Amino acid sequence: MTEPLGLGVVGTGDWGANLVRNFASLRDARLMALCDTDRERLSQAAARFPQARATTRIEDLLAAADVQAVVVAASAAQHYALVKAALEAGKDVFVEKPLALRVDHAEELVRIARDSRRVLMVGHLLLYHPGVRALKEMVQRGDLGDLYYIYSQRVNLGKVRKDENALWSFAPHDLSVILHLFEAEPVDVAARGSAYLQGNVEDVVFLHLRFADGRMAHVHVSWLDPHKLRKFTVVGSRKMVVFDDMEASEKIKVYDKGVDRGGQIVSYGDALTVRSGDILIPRISLQEPLRLECQHFVDRVRDRAAPLTGGANGLAVVKVLAAAQASLESGGVPVPLVQPARVG
Numbered sequence: 001m002t003e004p005l006g007l008g009v010v011g012t013g014d015w016g017a018n019l020v021r022n023f024a025s026l027r028d029a030r031l032m033a034l035c036d037t038d039r040e041r042l043s044q045a046a047a048r049f050p051q052a053r054a055t056t057r058i059e060d061l062l063a064a065a066d067v068q069a070v071v072v073a074a075s076a077a078q079h080y081a082l083v084k085a086a087l088e089a090g091k092d093v094f095v096e097k098p099l100a101l102r103v104d105h106a107e108e109l110v111r112i113a114r115d116s117r118r119v120l121m122v123g124h125l126l127l128y129h130p131g132v133r134a135l136k137e138m139v140q141r142g143d144l145g146d147l148y149y150i151y152s153q154r155v156n157l158g159k160v161r162k163d164e165n166a167l168w169s170f171a172p173h174d175l176s177v178i179l180h181l182f183e184a185e186p187v188d189v190a191a192r193g194s195a196y197l198q199g200n201v202e203d204v205v206f207l208h209l210r211f212a213d214g215r216m217a218h219v220h221v222s223w224l225d226p227h228k229l230r231k232f233t234v235v236g237s238r239k240m241v242v243f244d245d246m247e248a249s250e251k252i253k254v255y256d257k258g259v260d261r262g263g264q265i266v267s268y269g270d271a272l273t274v275r276s277g278d279i280l281i282p283r284i285s286l287q288e289p290l291r292l293e294c295q296h297f298v299d300r301v302r303d304r305a306a307p308l309t310g311g312a313n314g315l316a317v318v319k320v321l322a323a324a325q326a327s328l329e330s331g332g333v334p335v336p337l338v339q340p341a342r343v344g
């Protein structure tokens with residue numbers, strides 16, 4: 001039996017508390033240190049996990065020999081500096097999304113991790129969701145035929161952030177899934193949004209992604225909306241799928257619907273027949289995605305294999321976010337992505 005992996009968590013706020021709880025519950029990990037610059041937040045977390053040392057200084061955590069891996073759940077603006085410091089201290093790192101707020105910063109982190117052979121994993125939580133995994137398997141088996149387009153909705157009335165807009169706060173989730181299903185980066189991105197509540201922080205953003213071969217995706221994110229929606233609609237040439245994470249158990253519905261081309265072509269319209277077949281609700285595991293994600297990180301630190309959502313995946317999402325932000329600031333003109341590449 002090998003020793004449990006020693007972990008330190010930086011940022012014990014709303015989401016950090018969930019990560020702390022999940023990592024602490026894993027049998028092959030041990031929470032060694034907690035760090036937050038906010039003393040009140042830190043003491044709340046420390047009270048629940050007295051076995052971990054508490055500090056307001058990241059230097060203390062990085063100097064500790066019993067902390068082999070660091071979990072960064074501080075606000076997004078801090079990610080770059082904290083991840084860089086942790087990697088340079090020789091730690092493996094899990095960082096919440098987004099990996100960084102600038103493409104060059106994300107590239108630098110990927111490079112440091114690669115050169116120092118450290119594990120760098122980004123918290124693109126949905127890729128660990130059993131529903132998204134089932135959807136990916138359907139796409140890989142060819143059940144849906146050719147993928148035509150995807151649209152997603154991530155809206156609710158919720159936490160209004162001051163330091164990042166709804167694009168950077170919510171869209172990493174949607175974008176990570178879309179890139180994963182399409183296995184490609186978009187050619188260009190157009191985004192429009194509005195800041196209704198405070199200064200220039202957009203509360204609602206509509207995002208349009210254009211891929212090679214005519215595929216496209218649309219993302220709607222907002223924290224100023226009467227509905228709570230967490231939904232993807234995927235349209236393929238053979239079938240269509242809806243993944244609705246607000247459903248308690250029937251999260252995936254596969255629609256055997258489409259438009260087929262007929263045999264005897266008289267006119268173009270006659271050749272198209274609408275097919276409206278059965279709806280299948282596959283059984284999917286109800287395991288908590290966050291726990292699966294945390295276990296994945298611990299497993300990759302142990303076996304040194306590449307994580308499903310490694311640094312390159314984090315960088316691909318940051319590239320789309322940066323192009324979307326540039327589009328947002330220029331009134332919605334499509335902004336091309338640099339170096340389109342397959343991301344797997």
Ligand SMILES: NC(=O)c1ccc[n+]([C@@H]2O[C@H](COP(=O)([O-])OP(=O)(O)OC[C@H]3O[C@@H](n4cnc5c(N)ncnc54)[C@H](O)[C@@H]3O)[C@@H](O)[C@H]2O)c1
Nearest residue numbers: 011013014015016036037038041073074075076096097125
């Ligand atoms: N995966 C998800 O579904 C999900 C959900 C919510 C938030 N998040 C991500 O988690 C991160 C944190 O979000 P949150 O809602 O918990 O924010 P939050 O503001 O509630 O918490 C952030 C904490 O980080 C601390 N902090 C900031 N700078 C620090 C530093 N230099 N060193 C140590 N601590 C520092 C703050 O004091 C605060 O307690 C963000 O990146 C966010 O995008 C992910």
